[in-house]
Amino acid sequence: MSGFLIKRLLQAIFVVLVVTLFVSYAVRLSGDPALMLSQGAGSVTEEDLQNIRTGLGLDRPFLVQYGDFLGGAVQGDFGLSFMGGTPVAQLMGDALPATLALAFVSLLLSIVVSVPLGIKAAVNKGKGVDQFIRIISLVGLSFPNFWLAIMLVLLLSITFPLLPPSGWDGAISLVLPALTMAIILSATNVRLVRTAMLETLSAQYIMVARSKGLRERVVLYKHALRNCAIPLITYIGLQFGNLIGGLVVVEKVFNWPGLGTLAFDAIANRDYPVLQGTVTVLAVIIVAVNLLVDIAYGLVDPRIRNK
Amino acid sequence: MQWRSLEFILGAVLTGAMLTLVLLSVWIFPDRGSLMDLASRLARPFTAWAHPLGTDPLGRDVLARVLVGGRISLMVGFVSVLGASVLGITVGLIAGYYRGFWDMLLMRCVDVQLALPFILVALTFISILGGGLGNIILFMIVSQWVQYARLVRGMVLSVREREFVQAARAFGVRDVAMIRHHILPNIIGPVIILMTLNVANNILLESSLTFLGLGVDPLIPSWGGMLADGRTYMQTAWWVSVFPGVAIMLTVLGLNLLGDWLRDRIDPTGKL
Numbered sequence: 001m002s003g004f005l006i007k008r009l010l011q012a013i014f015v016v017l018v019v020t021l022f023v024s025y026a027v028r029l030s031g032d033p034a035l036m037l038s039q040g041a042g043s044v045t046e047e048d049l050q051n052i053r054t055g056l057g058l059d060r061p062f063l064v065q066y067g068d069f070l071g072g073a074v075q076g077d078f079g080l081s082f083m084g085g086t087p088v089a090q091l092m093g094d095a096l097p098a099t100l101a102l103a104f105v106s107l108l109l110s111i112v113v114s115v116p117l118g119i120k121a122a123v124n125k126g127k128g129v130d131q132f133i134r135i136i137s138l139v140g141l142s143f144p145n146f147w148l149a150i151m152l153v154l155l156l157s158i159t160f161p162l163l164p165p166s167g168w169d170g171a172i173s174l175v176l177p178a179l180t181m182a183i184i185l186s187a188t189n190v191r192l193v194r195t196a197m198l199e200t201l202s203a204q205y206i207m208v209a210r211s212k213g214l215r216e217r218v219v220l221y222k223h224a225l226r227n228c229a230i231p232l233i234t235y236i237g238l239q240f241g242n243l244i245g246g247l248v249v250v251e252k253v254f255n256w257p258g259l260g261t262l263a264f265d266a267i268a269n270r271d272y273p274v275l276q277g278t279v280t281v282l283a284v285i286i287v288a289v290n291l292l293v294d295i296a297y298g299l300v301d302p303r304i305r306n307k
Numbered sequence: 308m309q310w311r312s313l314e315f316i317l318g319a320v321l322t323g324a325m326l327t328l329v330l331l332s333v334w335i336f337p338d339r340g341s342l343m344d345l346a347s348r349l350a351r352p353f354t355a356w357a358h359p360l361g362t363d364p365l366g367r368d369v370l371a372r373v374l375v376g377g378r379i380s381l382m383v384g385f386v387s388v389l390g391a392s393v394l395g396i397t398v399g400l401i402a403g404y405y406r407g408f409w410d411m412l413l414m415r416c417v418d419v420q421l422a423l424p425f426i427l428v429a430l431t432f433i434s435i436l437g438g439g440l441g442n443i444i445l446f447m448i449v450s451q452w453v454q455y456a457r458l459v460r461g462m463v464l465s466v467r468e469r470e471f472v473q474a475a476r477a478f479g480v481r482d483v484a485m486i487r488h489h490i491l492p493n494i495i496g497p498v499i500i501l502m503t504l505n506v507a508n509n510i511l512l513e514s515s516l517t518f519l520g521l522g523v524d525p526l527i528p529s530w531g532g533m534l535a536d537g538r539t540y541m542q543t544a545w546w547v548s549v550f551p552g553v554a555i556m557l558t559v560l561g562l563n564l565l566g567d568w569l570r571d572r573i574d575p576t577g578k579l
Contacts, residue, residue: 011418018419026431131313138567142560144511146518147534147552150541154549158542245425249515264519267430279427290421 005295012291019283020073024066024276069276078277083269088277091262096281098168099258103247105174106181107236114186118193119220122201133190140187145246149180149253166255177254184246185239192235196228203227230296237293241286248282314571318564325558329377336371339528343367352546361546363536369546373554376528380555383440383523384510387447388502394448395455396498400486402456403463413456420453425512433521440523443516447509458501462494496573500566507562514555530555 058065072079078088121133153176157165164173200206201224209223210216251260259278266275333339344358344366352361352369360369402413428450436442466472472489480489516522517531525532530551537548 014415015419023431134567135314135317135564138563139556139560142507142511142556142563144514144518144531144534144552144555144559146515147548147555150534150538150548151552154541154545241421245427248427248430249519252519263427263430275431279431282427 008291008294012287015287016280016284019287020070020276020280021066023279023283024069025062073277073280078280079273081274082271083274088273091274092259092277092281095257095259095262095278098256099247099251099260102174102177102181102251102256102258103243105178106185106247107243109178109182110185110189111236113182114189114193115225117186118190119197119225121190121194122197123220125198130194133194137187137190140183140190143184145180145184145249146253148183149177149250152176152180153254168257173256177250177256180250180254181243181246185243188239188242189236192239193232196232196235197224200224200228234293234296237289237296240289240293244282244286312568312571314564314568318561318566318568321557321561322565323561325377325554325561326381328374329381332371332374332378336368336375338371339375341367341528342371349540349544352550360550361544363533363547364540364544369550372528372533373530373550376530376533376551377554377558379440379523379527379529380510380513380531381558383444383447383513384506387444387451387509388506390444390448391451391505392455392498392502395452396459398452399456399459400463400490403460404467404482404486404490410460413460417453417457420450425450429512429516429521433516438516438521438523443513443522447512451505451509454501454505455498458497459494462497463490466490466493496569500569500573503562503566503569507559507566510555510559510562 060068069079076089078092080086081088081091117133117137121130124130153165156163156176163176165176167173206224209218247258248260248263250256251258252264255261259282263275263278263282265271266278344362346366347355347358347362348366349364350358350362352359354361358368358370360373362368363372398409398413402410425447429446432446433442467490472485475485475489513522514529514531514534517525517529518535520535522531523529525535533551534548537544537551540547
């Protein structure tokens with residue numbers, strides 16, 4: 001068991017290293033920040049540019065810069081933003097709660113919706129209700145997330161001025177972005193719940209519970225659901241990468257002050273440290289969640305860890 | 308084959324309709340939606356036969372642009388999936404059949420690539436190489452071939468242990484023939500499902516990227532581009548944003564329905 005754990009941990013670290021290396025390298029190919037920073041400053045000589053570069057530490061060999069970044073990152077120091085010199089760690093620290101709050105609420109909303117629907121579909125497998133729920137979930141999957149966001153804003157912010165369309169000014173601002181994310185997440189989750197429930201419901205103890213005369217609701221929620229909760233959580237955990245991906249786009253559309261918007265703006269401004277830091281943090285989060293999910297999966301299903 | 312399944316009918320009709328309309332768009336609208344009728348700028352939809360879906364701020368017909376714009380999205384979707392699947396299937400076959408070094412290499416790639424959502428990779432990549440049609444397709448191929456490789460490898464591993472393969476080997480069937488005649492036909496099913504679902508997904512991805520300004524040149528009509536343009540006019544001219552999105556949704560929905568129907572027929576356990 002510990003062999004499995006160590007192996008997975010090493011794998012995770014390897015992945016994070018490759019990702020950070022890739023991002024650091026890629027970001028440096030995209031353009032010269034010295035040029036970007038000095039735009040509009042009148043006549044800039046090559047010497048000035050060189051000074052800027054030295055000041056930012058850009059003239060050192062790439063591996064030295066990367067090593068520096070890693071060394072600092074481990075201590076929580078991600079350097080300073082090129083735009084204004086704020087510590088990147090601080091920018092990220094301000095943005096992280098926004099992203100986490102949105103992720104959490106979206107996930108919660110999605111679970112509240114998909115669990116009952118998934119169970120209903122599983123119980124009525126093959127019948128009209130099942131087909132209907134499945135097609136609806138496919139519709140949910142087919143929305144471009146940014147378009148859904150725009151539509152919701154159109155409907156609930158412009159046509160009927162009910163909810164704020166952008167920024168984070170209190171809990172009510174959460175509603176639209178979380179709703180957008182939740183709709184798309186639920187589309188996948190409903191199917192996951194349905195599949196998991198179908199597998200559980202065919203087990204023998206369910207038959208026993210029913211023949212004992214227990215009410216159907218008790219059978220479903222107390223017995224079946226609890227037993228498929230763990231695989232379900234692992235399935236949902238595996239979707240985490242998609243959650244972050246979708247979150248990044250939705251944040252930008254709603255001007256939500258989270259890590260996604262931070263990353264996008266960093267690209268536009270060629271702000272390497274911020275971009276490096278943000279992508280690293282997001283990648284680490286995803287890898288960490290995948291790792292946890294894998295470990296949990298390995299705990300639950302011994303066949304996986306002995307592969 | 309359950310031809311009468313609702314999913315199949317709906318999926319086939321939607322996909323077929325969208326595909327036909329988009330493919331024929333250049334004939335129906337020879338101006339490719341670039342004709343600017345400045346007299347009827349921002350015309351409302353459903354009011355005139357000349358512009359059934361209204362016009363955009365420059366007087367261009369929305370219906371024309373939606374149909375013509377679909378060509379980009381569909382092309383990106385299909386070409387990227389074609390590229391990724393060919394690459395992925397080949398590597399997966401080699402890794403699964405010959406094992407050894409290739410297998411290990413593949414598994415390392417899989418680990419790394421699966422950790423990152425495409426958007427983050429795209430963000431970084433595009434800031435180096437810029438956007439544009441070719442690059443987008445390239446990024447999609449590069450980030451998605453792993454899915455096919457992993458799937459194919461897994462299936463090859465299980466198929467090669469089956470009796471008919473052992474028997475063929477005992478008869479001295481050579482590797483290439485083995486793969487072609489015995490292994491490939493048995494693994495093609497789930498691969499087709501993955502391809503269908505990925506075309507749908509890539510259409511969504513392409514429009515996301517173009518919407519964010521990272522994708523295709525915004526001067527070419529494309530669904531994502533139209534949505535980006537329409538954002539400023541949301542309060543005054545909702546139709547500029549709504550209809551391209553509807554087009555995306557219908558196409559993707561059609562493909563998803565087909566993929567789902569296929570999945571039900573071929574791989575009902577949902578182990579994909």
